[in-house]
Amino acid sequence: MTEISDKIIKDIKEKNIHPKPRWFFAVRNLAFWLLFIAAIFVGALSFAVILDVLTNHDWDIYLRMHKTFGQYILLSLPYLWIVCLIFFAWIAYYDFVHIKGWYRHSVYLIVSISILGSLFLGGLLFYSGVGKKIDHALDARVPFYGMMNINKRKIWCQPKEGLLGGEIMPPPLETPERIIIRDCHGREWSIERPNMKPFLMRVGDRIKIIGHEMDEMHFEAEEFRRW
């Protein structure tokens, strides 16, 4: 035995060192695989919500806000979800470095596969309505998420510009056909709707209305949109 091999064997015996069991490495590798799949899936959910937010966005109202289309795009992008998508692409990259044998493949190939996987799966989730459900559920239940939608709230809190959004309140008993909206400042508005047939609305729903302010309590609707 050489001096070093002698010392190594002594260390192994004295410190009672044993090789880690095979299952430990199998579980670790499996965990990295699962994390990779989870990263693609959460990335897909993010993309589904991004598609939902962008396709349901009111792209036609930027002129009412006295903004250029470019400024309006910057104001409208769902930054939280874009950051989420990038973060999970990074997680997929981090995983790539740790999954056994994957270093043989190009990092660009693996990250591209993970991003394209997220986009494809995200597209499917969007078409199946999952993106909308997530956006609505988070908006209704998570206060922090509502804060992230602050731009949307601001946009629909400009009655002078003809943009009013809010929650439908119970109508007065004597005029049950009337629509009452509570806006983002807590102000209640009575909505006039000459010759308009709105979609089915229930108390507690949130809607967006394009029209014009008649006075401090009345708003004439030209168009109703779902929130």
Next chain:
Amino acid sequence: MKKKKNREFNKITEKTTDEELVAKTLKNPEIYALLVERYEKKLLRYIMRILSGTKEDAEDILQDVFLSAYKNLNDFDQDLKFSSWIYRIAHNKVISHFRKVTARPKTMTYEGDSQLLNILASEEDIAKSMEKRHDAAEVRDVLDELDEKYREALVLKFLEEKDYKEISDILEKPMGTVATLINRAKKQFKEKVEAKQKTEKG
């Protein structure tokens, strides 16, 4: 019991592969000494070539490499050569050492490093720009000036004489990336040699 262990040792010859030794080590830890003996010189030389530190640092890292390899023997991937796997552990330990040590003391020279210049000169045009023979220390100086990733690529390819597949397995990079790394490393090495020449002339 001791006789049984001795019988196992006696069955091992020079022809016994590293991979077979790994399997035997998992049954009898003392056989690990044979793997250590096979690699201690090669790995110490490799660590000294890529490390910015003292010989004592290199020896500490070497021990750490062997202990770490032993603990992770069950993670040894049979698709790899054992040498690539243990060189990879050494590479990772040196990287960790770089992270811990911020100061970069003057590094050691290693006998035989001067061959790097000859090897590269035969491939490139460096020889033409050289007017005198360069010794190991001078080559070491040039290596020291290279980016770490380039220095290691050159060391593995030309001094440790590893092929692209082995370098890919050691550095955990795709083979295409390894080829690019080596080309860039050669280019940077050549530039540094030429710059050194100019300074000496001036």
